Amino acid sequence: MNSIEGIKIMLVDDEPHILQFLELGLTNEGYVVKTALDGMSAVTLAQDFQPHIAILDVMMPGMDGFEVCRMIKKSGAQTSIIMLTAKDEVEDRVKGLTIGADDYVIKPFSFEELLARIHARLRNQFPNMFNEVTYGPFKLDDRKKEFVYHGRILELSPTEYELLKFLVMNNGIVMSKGMILDRVWGYDFQGEENIVEVYIRSLRDKLNDKEHQVIRTIRGSGYRVDFP
Template sequence: MKILVAEDDARLRRNIVYILKKEYHHVAEAENGQDALDHTHTEIFDLVILDWMMPKLSGIEVCQQLRNAGFNGSILMLTARDDTDDIIKGLDSGADDYIVKPFKMEELLARVRALLRRKDKVIEQVIQIDHLQLHVDSRVFLYNNKVIDLTKNEFLLLEYLFMNKGRILTREQICIYIWGYDYDVSNNSLDALVKLVRKKIDDGQSKSHIQNIRGIGYKLRDNECFRQREKN
């Protein structure tokens, strides 16, 4: 799958690109409307994410030009405008959906999945590690085929770890995914959340599924770690 992210806020753009790269094969980025349009001339994208207000060309102008040129992929608009007339203008310009800033990354990912499903794209819906199973669409988590009750943030933590199984995630990346890019929570809040999740998925085992990487963040142990543990 190919996704283009056009956003002039560098920090927000980097966060969106990082998270999408963990789910999809290819993500390109642009810092203004003209660069976004140029990208679409050389590559075919399944989804284009456009910030409404960008230098050179606005998201609305890029959207209109793409549709006029016959682009049939999905278009998601990022906007700080929540006025009904503005939203209608964005949809009338050819956007398939919109999301109002500030937003949480979980909401963005949900919109992306929905748009790509409409295009009949295949997304991994069930992720299994050892005896743990996470169902992305239905937001259900199973331990030995038994449903485990999770709060919204507990599920988001596991979802992000599962999507990046075996990879080290920094505290900042995890916090952005759970609480949004403008999050205002302490490290203690994340540690407390991890502790609660461990109690629900570790079942008293000596080695937790969620590994603490000192000074960096956390990672989910992969299948090989559990196979080695069972042999020892």
């Protein structure tokens, strides 16, 4: 990832120890961080702070994270929103995505996973803030919609490009088929989950990943990109 100087992140959670932990970690990473303990404070803070990323806990007393998300998006802000949820339920994911959330993280989560999600949102929503980005053997230039792998430009369809980008930018994290469908095909996709398998197979062919060492299948869970 290129320089993150000046990138602002707003954290919203009613649990002070979570806020403290995340604030310390993200500040050490170089982000400018501000926090709020409740929904109303978050809405006011978002107007004044204008964060690039807002990380919102769903379950808060009074105004919950969904309502905060709705109000931030309604204001026209360019803030990218990541929801924190303790429930791995399709209804919660769909509700969040429908009202404008850009991603979600299921509690409990690792700090490294959250960082990967933040990096992915910044690359997707604010591509002009960064030049070409390197992830292991991959080089990604989102402005050109171009992937280079071990010095070789990959010939990818638009869907293959988006799928590989999602997996690479979340490298080391297992992505379920449902999560991939939400992010790459859209939450309203009406097709079969096996479309993911078809595209994974095609990507492996183009990466010459015959042993599935780059895009790994995690049985019963999904797929994970590793950098050998």
